[in-house]
Amino acid sequence: MARPIRGAGSSQAVTRGTAPRATLIALGRRAALGLFTIWLVATVTFVLVMAAPGDPAALLIGEDGDAQVQAHAAQSFGTDRSAIVQYAGWIARLARLDLGTSISYRAPVSAVILERLPATIALMLPALLLSSATAAILGLATVPRGESLNGRAAILMAAIVSAVPIYVLGHLFILMFSLKLGWFPMQGLSDPRSSLSGLLAVVETMRYLALPTATLAMSQFVVLWLFLRARAIEEISSSYLRTARAKGLTLAQTYRRHLWPNIRLGFLHFVAARMGSLLAGAVVVESVFGIAGMGRLVVSASLARDVPLVTGIFLMAATMVVVANIAADALTIFFDPRLDEGERGAL
Amino acid sequence: MDRRLRGGFLAIVVLGAAFSTQAEGQGTLVAATAADPQHFNPGITTASHTHAVADSLFNGLVALGRSAEAVPDLAQSWTVEDAGKVYRFKLASGVRWHDGQRLTADDVVFTFKEILLKHHARTKASLSPVVEDIVAPDDATVVFRLKRPYPALLQQLDVTEAPILPKHLYAGSDPNTNPVNLKPVGSGPFVLESYVRDDRINLVKNRDYFKPGLPAFDRIVFRVIPDERTAVLALVKGEIDFLREISVSDISLLRREGIVLDRVTSGAGGGNCIMTLGFNLERKPLADMRVRRAIALAIDRDRIERDVIFGLGRVADAPISSGIGFAHAYGLLAGFTRNIGAASQLLDDAGLKVGQGGIRFKIDIAHFPQFSRYSDAMRQDLAEVGIQLLPRQLDRAAMIDAVFMKREFDTTLIHYCNGLDPEIGVRRMYVSSNIAKVPFSNAAAYRNAEVDRLFDEAAAAAEPAARGRIYRTIQEILVQDLPYWWLVETDFVAAHRSTFEGFQSWRGQFAEQARAKP
Numbered sequence: 116m117a118r119p120i121r122g123a124g125s126s127q128a129v130t131r132g133t134a135p136r137a138t139l140i141a142l143g144r145r146a147a148l149g150l151f152t153i154w155l156v157a158t159v160t161f162v163l164v165m166a167a168p169g170d171p172a173a174l175l176i177g178e179d180g181d182a183q184v185q186a187h188a189a190q191s192f193g194t195d196r197s198a199i200v201q202y203a204g205w206i207a208r209l210a211r212l213d214l215g216t217s218i219s220y221r222a223p224v225s226a227v228i229l230e231r232l233p234a235t236i237a238l239m240l241p242a243l244l245l246s247s248a249t250a251a252i253l254g255l256a257t258v259p260r261g262e263s264l265n266g267r268a269a270i271l272m273a274a275i276v277s278a279v280p281i282y283v284l285g286h287l288f289i290l291m292f293s294l295k296l297g298w299f300p301m302q303g304l305s306d307p308r309s310s311l312s313g314l315l316a317v318v319e320t321m322r323y324l325a326l327p328t329a330t331l332a333m334s335q336f337v338v339l340w341l342f343l344r345a346r347a348i349e350e351i352s353s354s355y356l357r358t359a360r361a362k363g364l365t366l367a368q369t370y371r372r373h374l375w376p377n378i379r380l381g382f383l384h385f386v387a388a389r390m391g392s393l394l395a396g397a398v399v400v401e402s403v404f405g406i407a408g409m410g411r412l413v414v415s416a417s418l419a420r421d422v423p424l425v426t427g428i429f430l431m432a433a434t435m436v437v438v439a440n441i442a443a444d445a446l447t448i449f450f451d452p453r454l455d456e457g458e459r460g461a462l
Numbered sequence: 463m464d465r466r467l468r469g470g471f472l473a474i475v476v477l478g479a480a481f482s483t484q485a486e487g488q489g490t491l492v493a494a495t496a497a498d499p500q501h502f503n504p505g506i507t508t509a510s511h512t513h514a515v516a517d518s519l520f521n522g523l524v525a526l527g528r529s530a531e532a533v534p535d536l537a538q539s540w541t542v543e544d545a546g547k548v549y550r551f552k553l554a555s556g557v558r559w560h561d562g563q564r565l566t567a568d569d570v571v572f573t574f575k576e577i578l579l580k581h582h583a584r585t586k587a588s589l590s591p592v593v594e595d596i597v598a599p600d601d602a603t604v605v606f607r608l609k610r611p612y613p614a615l616l617q618q619l620d621v622t623e624a625p626i627l628p629k630h631l632y633a634g635s636d637p638n639t640n641p642v643n644l645k646p647v648g649s650g651p652f653v654l655e656s657y658v659r660d661d662r663i664n665l666v667k668n669r670d671y672f673k674p675g676l677p678a679f680d681r682i683v684f685r686v687i688p689d690e691r692t693a694v695l696a697l698v699k700g701e702i703d704f705l706r707e708i709s710v711s712d713i714s715l716l717r718r719e720g721i722v723l724d725r726v727t728s729g730a731g732g733g734n735c736i737m738t739l740g741f742n743l744e745r746k747p748l749a750d751m752r753v754r755r756a757i758a759l760a761i762d763r764d765r766i767e768r769d770v771i772f773g774l775g776r777v778a779d780a781p782i783s784s785g786i787g788f789a790h791a792y793g794l795l796a797g798f799t800r801n802i803g804a805a806s807q808l809l810d811d812a813g814l815k816v817g818q819g820g821i822r823f824k825i826d827i828a829h830f831p832q833f834s835r836y837s838d839a840m841r842q843d844l845a846e847v848g849i850q851l852l853p854r855q856l857d858r859a860a861m862i863d864a865v866f867m868k869r870e871f872d873t874t875l876i877h878y879c880n881g882l883d884p885e886i887g888v889r890r891m892y893v894s895s896n897i898a899k900v901p902f903s904n905a906a907a908y909r910n911a912e913v914d915r916l917f918d919e920a921a922a923a924a925e926p927a928a929r930g931r932i933y934r935t936i937q938e939i940l941v942q943d944l945p946y947w948w949l950v951e952t953d954f955v956a957a958h959r960s961t962f963e964g965f966q967s968w969r970g971q972f973a974e975q976a977r978a979k980p
Contacts, residue, residue, distance in 0.1 A: 169859020
């Protein structure tokens with residue numbers, strides 16, 4: 116009598132032990148694939164920038180040209196060596212976690228990139244949260260009127276907003292809220308004439324971030340909203356929602372307890388997948404509002420044909436996207452009740 | 463929820479009001495710059511984004527006045543000897559580097575020999591063929607010995623063309639990679655305090671500046687604002703005070719807002735600039751003079767002056783800019799008024815008959831994206847005589863590659879700056895020795911032995927009148943040969959708030975004499 120019980124117990128223990136390991140192996144596989152992806156992105160970037168017409172040394176020496184001066188500069192920065200030699204050097208340094216030295220800024224690539232992160236995060240993270248939260252609330256709020264006139268009006272408005280280029284949106288905000296109303300500053304992240312510290316400095320930075328964040332969020336939220344709305348409409352006729360309504364829950368309760376948990380994972384993945392678009396939006400927003408972030412760095416580094424810097428940026432960006440995707444997968448595994456342990460292993 | 467929203471909104475407005483009433487700091491000038499300087503060594507590059515900031519940290523032997531006359535800077539006086547072949551400069555006394563070391567004639571000699579004549583593309587190109595030697599007989603004297611008389615020398619010794627760098631920090635190093643480039647030690651009116659890449663550069667007053675009473679500002683903050691539109695609006699709102707270069711399309715807005723505009727013929731990248739159409743003479747059908755002449759006759763330059771540069775400049779009336787008075791050939795291009803009939807006749811004579819769709823032939827035009835309004839105007843003009851112009855917008859690196867390295871283009875649009883003397887920015891466009899894989903050299907690949915000879919002759923002549931005669935002869939030949947077509951001379955407009963005065967917007971070191979209005 117005792118044996119089967121012990122057997123059952125041990126088999127259960129085995130299941131508990133192997134399933135997380137399978138999960139870890141799956142995640143490990145994802146991580147390895149992720150590393151390969153990062154290397155591939157960086158290498159393709161390297162090749163593309165090297166193949167782009169133009170010599171960085173010609174840009175370094177300025178508006179005028181001189182063959183000897185250019186040759187001097189090329190020698191100083193090592194751009195006179197062959198592409199293969201440069202790539203080999205880059206890989207060798209990368210193995211020591213060294214991204215090399217930026218040609219245009221004459222400083223370590225990692226320092227040039229890292230110093231941009233605070234501004235970029237301060238811009239992108241609130242924009243991401245703001246746009247997803249607005250999209251989630253509006254998306255659910257507009258579901259019941261799915262095919263009604265209101266719903267169409269909402270979609271029409273969405274189409275209009277998403278058709279306005281970010282550049283124009285940014286300048287509209289500047290004209291309205293900065294120049295006319297004077298509520299917010301129009302460029303930079305702090306006032307060059309005064310130096311605040313502590314809480315005041317934080318509040319001031321928030322004031323400077325208001326318009327750029329709103330611009331970036333506005334450019335993102337429409338797509339997120341439409342995605343969520345479409346998913347919600349797909350689900351709306353499901354029997355589980357009818358049942359929930361039938362048992363007496365209000366519409367709001369039904370959405371919060373039953374509909375939202377079923378669509379939030381898809382939404383999360385969608386948001387993660389749009390990181391690239393968010394970064395692209397940040398390029399424009401940072402230029403319009405004069406913010407020294409990653410977006411602008413990509414542009415200036417590319418125009419300067421600064422191979423180590425462009426490659427470093429794309430390596431970091433690829434890492435961010437890969438990590439975001441793995442994190443989203445991990446969240447799926449741990450939070451999706453529909454995946455039983457076997458499926459988690461297979462993921 | 464509603465109330466909370468309203469409360470938050472109110473809080474934002476109140477905070478906004480609280481901050482916007484904060485008074486501006488006394489003696490601080492906020493200037494906008496379009497691109498990051500990337501380093502602070504004006505001796506190893508001619509890039510305008512570096513000079514826009516770094517020129518305020520250094521000095522030249524001379525400074526240049528509004529009409530390019532040399533006035534004392536590090537050199538308090540000078541004499542010209544031996545029929546223009548020797549220049550003797552007496553340095554100002556008591557000049558110190560920002561680190562406290564004395565600036566001597568040794569620094570000047572070192573800077574020219576080891577930095578400028580090797581790494582400053584413009585100065586090397588113009589001075590190395592004429593300089594025999596530069597010596598320092600004593601701590602306060604610098605002597606330039608020239609191979610031949612060279613009257614344009616002084617115009618090439620200001621802080622933009624020839625900034626003097628500290629020997630004790632650069633000797634024995636590769637000036638391209640020397641870390642001092644990021645922690646500059648100059649002699650200029652301002653000292654670098656801090657630098658946040660692509661965001662701002664803080665300069666503070668040099669309290670030991672050798673010119674008494676200067677500078678007036680305690681501090682200059684350069685904000686890097688890449689978007690031209692934002693920079694203009696920030697100037698209107700008062701977030702910034704000075705903008706070195708504005709586009710013509712913003713002029714009326716800024717005037718309306720009471721912003722002071724200063725029209726000058728030179729900008730950070732050079733002076734006396736002519737927007738020029740370059741023909742690739744190695745390609746058919748542009749090798750044919752009649753075709754180039756037809757194109758010149760078909761382009762409506764008056765319309766370019768009116769609609770593209772909004773009157774901010776003038777139709778070019780000679781190959782050399784009117785800003786170089788002694789060399790400019792007034793009215794030489796007067797005969798080239800638009801004449802479609804004559805242009806079509808020339809193309810017929812050249813055997814380029816009108817084909818399908820009214821097109822005789824297609825040619826491309828390589829240019830920077832910001833020049834697309836010019837190529838649009840020319841495309842319409844040339845279509846009327848059956849020439850299809852195909853614009854190719856290229857970024858800086860790709861443009862240099864296509865036009866100067868690979869020579870894969872039919873025509874190109876280049877903003878050639880003549881500088882203050884034909885030796886600086888005219889010669890390079892025309893002499894055959896400058897058909898090279900070098901940016902902004904002789905793009906047309908124009909060869910004329912007579913022109914080569916005359917340029918050498920003009921450079922050696924001492925008398926401005928004699929030089930002028932030779933340059934005018936050169937221009938007559940150029941108009942016969944038409945290796946380029948000179949469209950319009952363009953001016954630059956700097957803008958600043960009316961609470962300031964004394965900016966020298968034509969100089970790299972624009973704020974040495976500027977101050978807040980009393």
